[in-house]
Amino acid sequence: MTSLGSLPLRDDLRGRSPYGAPVIDVPVRLNVNENAFAVPADVTAALQTRIADVAASLNRYPDREFTGLRTQLAGYLTDVLSREGAADVAIDPSMIWAANGSNEVLFHILQAFGGPGRTVLGFTPSYSMHPLITQSTGARWAEVPRGEDYAITADAARTAIRQHDPDVVFLCTPNNPTGNRTPLDVIEAVCDAAGGIVIVDEAYAEFAGPDFRTALSLLPGRPRLVVSRTMSKAFAFAGARVGYAAADPALIDGLRLVRMPYHLSSLTQAAAEAALQHPGSLLAGVRELAQQRDAIVDRLRALGFDVVESDANFVLFSGVADPALLWQRLVDRGVLIRDVGIPGSLRVNAGTPEETTAFLTAVEDILSAHPDTLGRSSQ
Ligand SMILES: Cc1ncc(COP(=O)(O)O)c(C=O)c1O
Structure with missing residues (x-):
């Protein structure tokens, strides 16, 4: 039998283990x-109707720009901000990206802004895919341990950034696997200190207490900040594979350079759009x-x-x-x-x-x- 080691695999992938939670x-x-x-039943009913609608047109490629989905996601995030008292910050569809799970969103960001010769910084323990996605683009992963109670302080973050001079910084709030949040003032300090892209992974934001504040409110005036979210967790939609992110339209343009053409299928777009019409029950x-x-x-x-x-x-x-x-x-x-x-x-x-x-x-x-x-x- 052929072993992987006998194939001309990239040198930097040799000896690596794939992501794998035991099943x-x-x-x-x-x-x-x-x-x-x-x-919920009202969502599955809406889904069936929408999927039936697109079924006959599956001979055509999907909307490459997933315009309907971006508009709905922008509306959802604008509502989140307004509920948090940041009604002055609006998220425009041109600020939205989506892909097959937020893992793919992160991959697009790292493909565009990471890659060979670049350094990506994370504060560990954190989501185990951050280093794997980083390394799969050929970038170097640097990590700094979190402090007491797994917190990141502004001072510790500044020191880490000075030490590693990263091209991309990952923050995850609420953090997987520890569950704690990173306050907005620390995220602001990271944005100020870092010369590169700052990714705030908010996959679990909807589960946070009412005093949690999303980093979306920091987007105006910070074109290197990107906030990623997912429909996999709070929206109970992990099987549909829909993740998304909000950032300055210029950063989103960078992601268009690396995504595969038509990366979001018509079925995925239809399912997500149908689901987003029922945020209350979802x-x-x-x-x-x-x-x-x-x-x-x-x-x-x-x-x-x-x-x-x-x-x-x-x-x-x-x-x-x-x-x-x-x-x-x-x-x-x-x-x-x-x-x-x-x-x-x-x-x-x-x-x-x-x-x-x-x-x-x-x-x-x-x-x-x-x-x-x-x-x-x-x-
Ligand atoms: C922090 C964090 N980010 C992103 C993801 C990726 O989720 P998905 O690709 O399903 O959107 C996960 C999944 O567990 C996660 O824990």
Whole structure:
């Protein structure tokens, strides 16, 4: 059999591992930050109608500029800003980009502004795809550890930027896998200090508390800032693969240089447009998931774990003596969570009330059978 090593693979890809959260068929899957709720019935009905409408014209290429979708996404983000009290900031369709998941949006940004000979900076632990996407474009990944409670301070960010002089900086807020947010003043400080592109990955923004402020309000006057979001999480639309970003129209023009022609299929555009016409029901699960998240935080704390305050649909908890062992014991009880490789820690998604209860009950059972599951020494 041919091995990959025997093929003329790019030298910088040799020895690398692909992204791969373990896929295990268990009843309760709380491992990849999905939305636990199914797509609501009014959305599936609207979807079926729109898909039927475009089916006969699939002989034609899609709208390369996905104009309808960009207009709807701009409207959604303008509403977000106005709810946050930033009604003076409007997002115009010319400021919007979309692709097959925000991973592809990030890939386009890195293809246009990263690439060979360039440096991309991240504050870790953070989303594991940021370095993989960076390296796939041939850019160098530089990382700086976050401080206490996984926070990034303006001073630490400035020092890191001085040290690495990055072409692109990644910020992720709320951050995956820790769940905490980065305040706007720190994002502003990063924009001021960095000479390159600043990406603020807000994949989980809708799950954040009411005092969360999106970096979208910082866009006016900052042509190197780009804020990425996704329909995969709060919108319960991960399977449709729709991510998007907002930035100065000039930055968006840079993305047009690297995307494949017609990268968003007619089916994807139709599905996303239909879904965005029902934001109320699509986002209905968000409040419930935030409640489940808070219930997980409270219960895990009561059981003796350390838990990071979370603005996302997942919780990182530590104080686990042997994360791999607890992970396996949960799998044995039909519950799949995520070992993200942070010593003494595991990450779990907020699920439906039934899934959350199944997870917490399993943890309680394991703790009573194995009190040594808790152990601070390994942190
Ligand atoms: C922080 C962050 N950004 C981006 C993504 C990519 O999501 P998608 O490609 O489904 O939009 C994820 C997915 O887990 C994520 O956690």
